[in-house]
Amino acid sequence: MVSRVIPVDAFDLVVFGATGDLACRKILPGLYRRYLGGQVTERCRIIGAARGPMTRAEWQAMIAQALSEHVAKDKLKADKVAGFLERLEFVAVDARGGQGWADLAAMMREGVVRAFYFSVAPDLFGPLAERLRAHNVADSGSRIVVEKPFGHDLATARELNATLAQHFDETQIYRIDHYLGKETVQNLMAVRFANILFEPLWNAQYVDHVQITVAETVGVAGRGAYYDRAGAMRDMIQNHMMQLLCLIAMEPPYHFDPDAVRDEKLKVIRALDPVRPEDVVRGQYEAGEGLSYSDEAGNPDSRTESFMAMKVHISNWRWKGTPFYLRTGKRLKARVSEIAVFFKQPPHTIFDDASGWQENLLVIRLQPDEGMNLKVMIKEPGPGGMRLVRVPLDMSFAEALGAEGSDMPDAYERLIMDVIRGNQTLFMRGDEVEAAWSWADPVIAAHEGRRPLAYAQGSSGPLASDRLMARDGRVWRELH
Template identity: 45%
Template structure:
């Protein structure tokens, strides 16, 4: 990345895990690969007093522990470390932001930048309750910059905001209004690290770059779609945060709905940020609203056994650690095709995948060969499945029926597999590497627009309100190491479907 004008990247929350585990290792890897401008300056902003040297030493330890390429490339690190600086101040101290502006201006003068022409990027890696104050102080200190500036003219200013972006529709709308009272929408990059995963991006490439699947990508050929995000671990010391969020806020409202939008969106007219995001918003707005009286029929919530014993969890908590949801998209492509979503903690295995189940042939000409994995009547044919495995062991699998050796003309399901580790020998980039580079380049394709955030919350908020009501059923308890409560299986079984067997 050859950028003629220096860039100042300020990370608020520089003492936190996100900075040490993800952001600095990603920036260092980009530097190793020659993808960062040599004139980038990274300023860590946090409350604790420390020197530039201390900050650099801490971040070096983070790269040693969490960097994608090991062992540490000491020569490249020494060069990269000279670009790291530290600024100590409280997030609620207006003078801290004034002195930050002065620090940025000093670094720009050292680099020979004409006043007002430096490029600035602010990254909010803090708890979400700190967002409004930081944004207000940036505006008061005159650090919001010019909304429409382009490289080569006046400098640009951008801001990256981590999830969660609000905790319901009203709070998301209020936060959006506050952010956009100081910054322009073109400056705002709402980040969801799932969109930076190579396998998530490959959903679009797979769909739109291969002509054999797009003609089948509709209700004429697809019976239903399943999206699963499962974790083996419990809350693992995050009980205080998780008990105020739950599975639907933590995973479904953001990560899973983003994957659904990529699966269900129409092909954009052009592959640019606004065209792609327009189509994603259309999908979210086309999802049928969940009426309060139907939520108990279409949504399942569960809680793993022992959740109340976790540190930070209230003894009588009804926070869900598992959620399953049946959604319907009311448009021509997907009319009548249900989308089943599920996510949970303390499940049988760590897994994120999308399953496209195709319709059965209109006439069954062949019997179904018995095999050890078959579930159901002996003559029931296994459906064709397209499985997009996002993590771990990233893969794409197409399940088809073939005749096994022997005299009988019968079908047995077999898998046509592509595994990323075998097909691509290069190490897969971390999500934050791609996303940070895109922000620096000004490419917002993989970031979330205001209307997209609000459309997702508009869908989920009625469920949250229903579950908060005194008449809502309590979460069903499920054993650790299972696939969730029985009600999640019944959600599909009553429509004569089942979750894919892992």
């Protein structure tokens, strides 16, 4: 199988926050890999913008170091690195003042796509948007890329949407969620809508329940101050996991078109039932092999959750009565992101001994080892009667696609190229963000100020999350 590299138009991409962690760890290494893939051509430029004074040569040296740390060694060809660094320019810009904007405007070229990546703190989104217009840096076809967090609640999200809308049309605003750039997430749409096999079964009649898990082994060290203001609900569930839920539950769009896809996701969010307090479990990791959450966050009396599990219902014809269980946490026993669709038991068994029966299960793995796994029942080999056993029909992208499967583009690579193409399918729309906050805010308010349950590092979270499932006669999938 040979992947196709689809060229993009020549562009000027300005990265605000060019010396920050995200730019050095993800954005620039991703653009380098697209340069290797032939999409970042000689006519493309990447302009770093940051407040601190720095020469072009100094920024090039910083990015060269970042590439050596975050790009596979076999991709670091000296001539290719040199060619990529030649694409880089730098300008010192004050996001809240007037310094550097005339210089940046003078660097913009006519006839190429202009894109501006806001890899900065959210309180700078508005000032940057305002100055891009005031200094004629952006034109009518320009695009801005906005990183999360997109608001802290519904009120701030609305305020931010309104601020950006003063300077840019909705078609120019790309709210990025890197989860939507993952190969497996996009394959979820292909599996559902390009195959007749699953879609007839994709409803409450045949699906018993769905589990969405995003588990991490790391803590909050290094970002404790931010995380303590956000918590698992704001940092993970309201955005990343909400997007996964939407893709699992949405109706088929009339076409694979940006607004058609986002219209169907919005319908899912608006159909979410309010979450009962007893259907939510919040946890916070204790000291163990590492520091406790409160120590890493620098807040001894922190009431912020590092773990959250909840049961969610969608009130529409397709999903009424089918629960969706969401679970995310830090310092857990394994790093895994997956969606597990549990199908119901056949209405009647013809076998005398069905004790070995287990539900059919479709597991979509987002990380690590992206792929899909369908578990079905077969006869256990050997004599002695009809004994049932569940076996996996496994598809690891790395194995199924060979070398190309293990060299898939990073989520940021794919999403940045979509920005250049002007394709908003995998980006959140303003009304979608506000609808997600409308649902999340009451959940947050119901538990504000309550102390989360303690859980051990390296565990699966608080025991109460297991009881949440046991109450319904179900169990979480093992973290491994």
